Each structure stands twice: as structure tokens, then as C-alpha cells.
Amino acid sequence: MMTQIDYKKELETASKGMIMIHDHVLLTKLLVRMIVRKARLRHAGMILYESARDSYVLAISRGGSGDRIPERFLRFDHTHPIIRIFHQKEYKYLIDSRNALVFDDINRLIWHETVLGSANGSREILRQVSEQMPMLNSVACVPAFYRHQLLAVLLLGAKHDGARLEQDELDFFSALASDVAMAIRNAQLFEGLKQEADRSRNLFIQTTIALGSAIEAKDSYTHGHTERVTKCAQAIARSMAQQGAFNVAEKFFENLYIASLLHDIGKIGIPESILVKKGPLTPEEYAVMKTHSARGADILVALKDFEGCIEGVKHHHEKFDGSGYPNALKGDAIPMISAIIAVADTFDAMTTDRPYRAGLSKEYAIAEIKRYAGVWYHPAAVAAIVELYEQGNI
């Protein structure tokens, strides 16, 4: 008796912590493994409802006895006898009183109906269930409902010592199953929300890259520029953070990422005659071209919660000595995001072909950037790109 109480307490405590596992597959595995070990069963398994396919799957099946069934190999629809019987009115009394579908009960019932005769022809489902349970290595199936929906079925095998599963044990597993049903539903909701967040994020990134490319497409020389600058800027920031050049904050990396993707978006507002001109720009044309960073910030002004990113776009052509635009900011007055994009942008511009010259070598570009450290470029950002170059990481 002591053993029994012990395994219940252990399982109960463990099941409580399960709501913090937001991966329903892992959660199911941990539980089933624990049941087999603690309750000393030859086998345990779990059938899970999957809303995406409106059907059930044998998510896991553990233990030494019988054939091992591969995970997710068996799929059951609503007509499967083991699913159907939990919804069948005439057997509701059976499951309610036992909190489980018990193999011995089923066989006793079949025998009764064979001897006494059955008016409603329901013997067929009993026969099917009695066939299925041994195939699933289970002597009892415990349903887990959440708001009247059958979310899971816990499959319990025979005990190692051959003893029967007592009613208090079935009651215990039933309570456990309903806790687990909630934990599973919770995890599934979590996973759904996570997917939604990822989808929205990917949608933004992909659209921004696509639109950036569309703008770049007008000037075939800059193809892929946005993506390269974004990657390079991230690498510089990571390296700077490792060197302790500034306080790492996740928000900073997010803003940098978005600002890099959008840094040239203001070119949308530059007349094509200037944007794609093959020859050198006149001073007037150059003045218009230089408005693109401020225009970019104007376009993005409605992006709530992303002020840091808008600032990043606006100032990516400022220079450390104050000779940049649009605000002639100096030194540390230039947002760090902009200072990083400036270095990444310059490096990419120098190393790719331009209308008026072929791309320069990386070696030359790095030497030039180094020469202007503390003059045009933030020294820490320069140190970081030099390091990346020397490590062969750009």
C-alpha cells in the first residue's frame, strides 16, 4: 500500500510542473515514461487529439511488453471503436463508474450479451474494443476530457507484478489524465500562438525584403544590398556586444534588424531620374538623393513602439565628425544603430560593383574603413568589422 501512495504523490507533483512545458509532445512523453516507471506498469501510451487534422494519433507508446508501436504511426478517426465508445450512451455508465474502459469489464459484458442476447446490436463495438486493447498493449483506457471534448486517452498496460489495477488507482489515473488534458491543451494553445507570432514576423521580414528588392531592382547594381547589410550589421552588433562595447538588450537587436532591412526605404520617394542615373549626380541631384534617409524615417513615422528603429534609419548617413546628414550629428550623439548600419552599408557599397566602378576588394574596403575610424565611423563598430574580417566571418 505504501508504494501505491508514494507513486501517486510523485506523479501528482510531477504532473503539476507539467503546465510549464509548452511542448505537448515532450510533455506527453515525460508523463508516459514516468507512469511506466513509477506505477510499475509493463506498458503505457497516450492517444492525443489533433485539431489540425480532426483526428487522434497514438502519440507515444512505452514499455517492454508486446510489439513496440512506432510513435505517431497509428491514426484514429472518430469512428475508431476506442474513440467511439467514450461517446456511446449505452456504455457511459460503465466508463463513469470506473473512470476508465477496463478490458476485463468489456469481456464480461460481451459474455453477458452473448448469453443473455443483445437487442441493440451494440455487441459489435465491444468486440472491436476487446480486439483493439491488446493490440495497444493496454488493460485499461482512461479518457481525458476538457470541456466535454475527448482530448486524450491514457493507455495503461498490466502491472509488472501481475496485480490488477484497483479502482482507486483508476480514479487516480483519471484525475491525472484530466490534469494532463489541460496541460496538453495549454501547450497546444501556446504552440499555436508561437506559430502565429512567427508567421507575422516572417510575413513582415519577407515583405520588407521583397519590397526592398523591388526598389533595388530599379538599380540593378544594388541587388541583394539590403539583405547583405542586414546580415553584416547583425554580425557587427553581436561582436560589439561580446566585446562589451555596449549593453546588450534584445530590443536593440530587434530594432537594428528592422532598421537595417528598411534603411534605404526612403529611396521609394527619390525620382527615378536621380535614383538610376548612370553618370555622376549634379550637386542639386545629390542634395535630393541625400534626403532618402530622412524620407525613410518620415515614411515609418507611424510605426508605434519602433522609435529606435526609425532613428536608426534616419541617421545612417551621419558621420562621427559631424560631417554627415541629415542632422550633422557628432560622435555619441549618433544612435548606435545608425553607426553600425553606416559601417555595414559602406562595406557593402565598396565591395559591390557600382555604375561608375567595379567592386573593390574586401581588404581595401576594410583598410579604408579603418582609416576613417573616429573620423566618419564609430571606432567600436570599426573594431568589430575588422575583427569579423580577420576571422574570415565577412
Added chain:
Amino acid sequence: MMTQIDYKKELETASKGMIMIHDHVLLTKLLVRMIVRKARLRHAGMILYESARDSYVLAISRGGSGDRIPERFLRFDHTHPIIRIFHQKEYKYLIDSRNALVFDDINRLIWHETVLGSANGSREILRQVSEQMPMLNSVACVPAFYRHQLLAVLLLGAKHDGARLEQDELDFFSALASDVAMAIRNAQLFEGLKQEADRSRNLFIQTTIALGSAIEAKDSYTHGHTERVTKCAQAIARSMAQQGAFNVAEKFFENLYIASLLHDIGKIGIPESILVKKGPLTPEEYAVMKTHSARGADILVALKDFEGCIEGVKHHHEKFDGSGYPNALKGDAIPMISAIIAVADTFDAMTTDRPYRAGLSKEYAIAEIKRYAGVWYHPAAVAAIVELYEQGNI
């Protein structure tokens, strides 16, 4: 004794369901209200940790006794005696043995230390705690830790019948508090993820609108066109879904929303000389202009999982009789998303000023659209916009 067991079972069952409440404020309120009622306490409250501000707040305080403290009125930092004492080593034995901070214990300890003298000057914190507890209407404070972090403190007031809170009751509340701490952490993670999903979504929508406006800005006549078409298309779809014109699926509305926002994005690739030309276009120029819907689809081709939306953009200039572009699709071969955008797009184009004419009246626009129902426009989409117009909803 019976009453005690009853309230514990009730509270236990209720607390299990709490992990499905993904709003930590609501969850806290429900729990505290239930404790006051079921355990027959004069008062109960809950102090919650808020990671965003790295401090604690009195989230809720319920009951009839003493002054009612407004929700979220009191904020405690880590130096507050009631927070600090749970981390103070010399009182750990006290809290561990009782599973709570008990008012009577504190006063007994103060008396002891006054009589026997205290070497470590720790009496000060006891005195502060003994002052604070009555102000918070509590005779016991039950800490709720999750992974060694103090997530919440459950404040328990005196019982209505004047009886003391027994140790088994404190143990029960301690177990309850740790379940609740997990439920709260779960809810907070959920809320965080939800916010992240909303942020990403808003970022996408705002950027798309901003970029759409930047393209529109080149042609001042179409200002606000994208937003108006998006709203109108949503209204048409909702109305059609209500009429049972097609199967409602959330995915459809999402695709329609995104496709509407992006429907003219291909104009990014149209030369300005054509895009902003004041006079009528030559046949050659018109042919280039007509490429914008297919160009839009090309730009968006990388958007995984959004094929429906790309199709929507591509075919928003198809016509019901097959006289549209780019694929001269006919009738039901035209994606429903495109058919809806086509009607919304036409309505907005007709009712706003254009380079070559002033905006037409809504009445006239609706009459024209009706005239071409089943010729250019999908009859169900036309029926929907007519209804919206007649109800004064556009």
C-alpha cells in the same frame, strides 16, 4: 473539520482549471475572491511580481475588514520588508517550517529578541513586517516561488469565526499558492507571446501601409487609396459571409486583408513617367501599367504560406467575362479574394478625384458597378457592396 476538507477540495479543483485562464489579472482576482468566500476569511489579497518593472504590486485585495486598498495602488520594490524577509537567511527556518509568514510568530520573535537581545540587528525588519501586515489586513503571508523566484505573496486575513489559521491550512494555502504561481507564470508567458504576435502583426501592417502611402505619394490623387480599399474589401467579405455566399474561414479574411494592403504594390516597378503622367496613357504605356498586378505577385513570391494572398494580388484586375488581365480568367476561375478587391478598388477609384476628372458620387458609382454585375464583377460581391451602400455603411 468537515467544512475545512470541503473548502480545500473545492479550492483545489478550481485552482486546477486556472491554468486555462490566460489573463493573469483575472486569474488572481478569481482566486482571491474564491479564497475569501470558501475559506471564510475576512480578507485576502495577492502581491504579484511584475517583470517589466522588476517590482511587486498589490494586485488585488478583497474582503470587508479594514480599509479597502485600491487595486494596483501599492507597489513594493525588493527592499520592502514583506518581500525582503522571504529572502533573508536568518528567517528562512521560520517560513520553511510554517510555509508562511505568521503575524503571531513575528510578534513572539520580536518579544524574544527584545527580552534576550539581538546581536545582528535584524529586529528592524521584524518590526517593519509587524507594522505592514495589519496595514495589508493580513494575519499570514504565504509566499509562492517558481524556480526560486518569489512570484507572488498570498495575503490571508483573519477568519470570520475568529479561529486561528491552523498549520494544515497554511500548508494547504502554500500548495495552492505554488500552483497559482505556476498558473500566473504560464498566463504571463501567454500574454507576452500574444503581445509579441500583435507587435509583429502591427509592424507588418503599419510598414505595408506606410510603404503603400509612399508609392501613392508619387500620385497625389490616390492618397489613402490602399487603406480605403482594404476597409471596403473587408466589409464586402463580411457581408458576403453573412449571406452565405462562401464558406467563412479565418484564413480567407487574413489573406484578403494582406492582399488588399498589397494589391497595388507592383506599382513600385512601374516607371514614374507612366505612373504619374497627367494626360491619358498611350496604348504602349497602358500595357506597361497593366503589368502592375503580375509584378506585385512576382514581388511577393517569397511570402511562404501566403499563396492565397499572392493570387489575390495577381488577379485583382481580372473581369468576370474574361476581359481582364493578366490571365483573362473567367467567372469562378477568378479567386474570390481578387473578385472582392476588384469591386472595392473600382468603387474607391470612381469616388475619388483622378487627374482627368473629379470624383463621382457614391450613388453613381454603385449604379455603374451594379450595371456590370456578372459582366465585369462577381455578382455576389456586387450584391454585398450594394447592400453596404444602402445601409449607409460605405
